[in-house]
Amino acid sequence: MNNFELLLNALASSRVSFVIIGGVAATVHGSARLTSDLDVVYERSRENLGRLVEALTPLEPYLRGAPAGLPFQFDVETLRRGLNFTLTTTAGPLDLLGELSGVGDYRAVYEVSDDVSLFGASHRCINLDALIISKRAAGRAKDFEAVAELELIREEGLGDSQGDKP
Amino acid sequence: MSTYQAQVQATKDPIVEAYKSGIDVTLIRENLRRTPEERLLALQQLQSFAQELRKGGREMRHRRR
Numbered sequence: 001m002n003n004f005e006l007l008l009n010a011l012a013s014s015r016v017s018f019v020i021i022g023g024v025a026a027t028v029h030g031s032a033r034l035t036s037d038l039d040v041v042y043e044r045s046r047e048n049l050g051r052l053v054e055a056l057t058p059l060e061p062y063l064r065g066a067p068a069g070l071p072f073q074f075d076v077e078t079l080r081r082g083l084n085f086t087l088t089t090t091a092g093p094l095d096l097l098g099e100l101s102g103v104g105d106y107r108a109v110y111e112v113s114d115d116v117s118l119f120g121a122s123h124r125c126i127n128l129d130a131l132i133i134s135k136r137a138a139g140r141a142k143d144f145e146a147v148a149e150l151e152l153i154r155e156e157g158l159g160d161s162q163g164d165k166p
Numbered sequence: 167m168s169t170y171q172a173q174v175q176a177t178k179d180p181i182v183e184a185y186k187s188g189i190d191v192t193l194i195r196e197n198l199r200r201t202p203e204e205r206l207l208a209l210q211q212l213q214s215f216a217q218e219l220r221k222g223g224r225e226m227r228h229r230r231r
Contacts, residue, residue, distance in 0.1 A: 002213060004206045027209050028202045032193035034212050118203050125202075136179070148185035153194055 002092030005119040007038050007059070010091070012121040014055035017043035019113045020125040021100055021134065026146060028116055029128050030153050033146060037086075037093035041126075043106040044098055049079045052096070059089035102137025103130055128154055 004024065011018055020028065023035025042052060053075055061074045064086045072078070079085070083098035099105050103112060103126075112130035115122050126134070132150045135143045197205055 002210055004210060024206065024209075027197075027205050030194050030198040030205070032190075032197050034216060035209065036213060116202050118206065136177075144179075144181050145185045145189075147179070148182045149189050149194065151182065152186055152189055152191060153198075156191065156194075 002036070002038065004038060004092075006091040007089065007094060008118055008123060009121060010055045010059060011040070011052075012123065014051045016051045016055050017045075017048045017106065017110075018124070019106065019109045020116070020123055021097070021109065021131065022095070023146070025126045025131050026150060028118075028125050029131065029150065031146070031149055033149060037095055039095040039097060041097045041100050041106050041109045046076060046080070049076045052079060056087075056089065056094075059091050061085075061087040061089050061094070064088045064093060100126075100134050101139075102133045 008020075018040040020038070021041055022037075022039030023031070023033065024038050026033065027035065042048065057074060063070065063072055066072070074087075079096075085096040087094045087096065100109050103109050109126060109130070110124060113124040113126050116125040117123075128150060132147055132154065135147045135150065197208070200208065
């Protein structure tokens with residue numbers, strides 16, 4: 001099971017540059033759908049890759065679905081050689097994406113994100129319009145219903161993302 | 167209006183539109199009464215519940231064999 005607080009605070013305390021996207025972003029905007037992993041777009045500078053390694057190494061990241069015992073090293077060189085990583089961690093599944101379909105790289109995603117306060121820290125979360133665009137661009141069968149829900153949130157003016165509480 | 171807003175509003179996908187009629191908006195409204203942090207905590211509880219259901223289903227199938 002996910003521990004979103006642990007994952008997000010690990011990234012924040014190492015000052016990783018990232019934006020929350022995917023199903024967790026949908027939840028932030030009010031979606032009632034079940035999602036099982038945390039997806040983030042991360043910045044690809046060597047400094048930020050170092051911060052990612054520092055943040056996640058204590059959570060024992062490993063390639064999700066891969067057989068146990070592979071010589072997988074979660075380090076800067078591994079991150080430099082790849083772009084998207086689907087990982088398991090001791091705090092739950094985590095997807096690291098270098099680019100987001102329909103939007104672009106970290107800088108482009110950052111431009112269409114807003115601050116959201118979660119578990120005592122401020123994080124960047126993709127805005128509702130860009131999230132809809134990215135889900136449409138992904139074009140997977142499971143995304144049709146997700147897009148429908150997000151568009152309803154938008155059409156009904158429900159997506160304030162901050163809740164009724166002060 | 168931003169480019170993104172225009173793009174979202176300009177295109178209506180018939181499959182997406184068909185899905186909309188089946189969505190329970192009351193669940194969304196209920197969720198939006200919560201803060202974003204409370205929404206994530208509720209999601210974690212739902213994940214835990216789903217995990218228990220899967221475990222129970224596995225055990226039930228195992229007993230039938």
